[in-house]
Amino acid sequence: MELETRLNESRPATPGTLRPGGRTAKVRRAVLDATLDALAESGFHALNMDRIAASAGVGKTTVYRRWTSPTGLVGDLLHDMAEQSLPAADTGTLAGDLRANAELVRATLTDPRMGAVFRAVIAAAACDEECARALAGFYRTRLAEWTPAVAKGAARGEVPAGTDPVELLRAVSAPLYYRFAVTHEELAADVAERAATAALAAARDGVFVRE
Amino acid sequence: MELETRLNESRPATPGTLRPGGRTAKVRRAVLDATLDALAESGFHALNMDRIAASAGVGKTTVYRRWTSPTGLVGDLLHDMAEQSLPAADTGTLAGDLRANAELVRATLTDPRMGAVFRAVIAAAACDEECARALAGFYRTRLAEWTPAVAKGAARGEVPAGTDPVELLRAVSAPLYYRFAVTHEELAADVAERAATAALAAARDGVFVRE
DNA sequence: GCGTTAATGGAACTGGAGACCCGTTTGAAC
């Protein structure tokens, strides 16, 4: 849905945009599912258009026509993933919410299947500009779901008024993603714990207050 | 040097290990330089063994034989980069040193050439295990150069005794790399500033004290 | 210097990724 409008804007006649009914939608679903499976199993470098077409039960011509490249597939997958939002926690305290957020991120990246997908997606984003934009969009929507928690915490006086919610949430995620994508370290539970605590400590000091 | 020993351990007769004199070394230098150029110009996904061989003025058979794959090239490049260490700053205060460190990271990632290389390297590490290990090793040596700054700061009482230096340094780098690799945001100077300040605030609170 | 052989490099071969053509299916409008 989101994708169709977006593509309509850029190119007048991209396949899959004018007749999104029945078959076309089913094809997209099958292809994106197959892409997710392939990424989870063997990573981005092994992503192969022919194999995707085969395992999705779709003609390979169709895959090439609608997605052109592996990064195109990943980009569309990200648009799809951004639509399926999961709600933020509400533990009553900002400290608790941030800990829940950090633990959610950790659980996602630690999960064998999801971890592989995110690794692949990060690789794809590093290779392709369009893909990078899609990934950025994905995180924008994800973080947006958690901003109310910070706002409530600020209202309760747990962090200074004027604290930038997104900045604080980024500070929570950053250490986890840094280890995951850059240094490839183990993500133990205490890492998430510390990420949340450190971010909150900095926030209390007013580091994330918008000037 | 480091590489030769490493390879000698695993395989008894890997090309380039038994006669590392003159030509072999020159070939490696030329190939790694060409790889760096290629990554800076067009990124990891466009890394092409044939083109590397051509622009290095080396037979493509040699490149395939000694490095096998694009990730092999990047892996060796990382070993090479880890050897060229640059010394840490010493501003007199931990706050100053951390700010210098954050700014150094920011400058590196922002530089058009180096930024592209790091992006490529992160992508390669996400695709290949051996490459990931090489990247982890690179950062281990880099962070090790800055640990004395933290130790000195702790001795001066700027952070609690027992503060884990590496943990603190990771906290400084994390927000920068997170934006760089995951959300692909602009890295303005104030981001580095805030990364250093936030990490120090958390450290002062004792978040990074080893239990 | 001289011989040995590790390492390089040119050339020819192969397989599979990706492009193209064109007939078939099917969603949308009436």
Next chain:
DNA sequence: GTTCAAACGGGTCTCCAGTTCCATTAACGC
């Protein structure tokens, strides 16, 4: 339910990444 074009899909072709083979070059030990 009929029509029309959008989207799909099978088959084929092309090109290039990656391999193999063998001749040539030049390190290393004497």
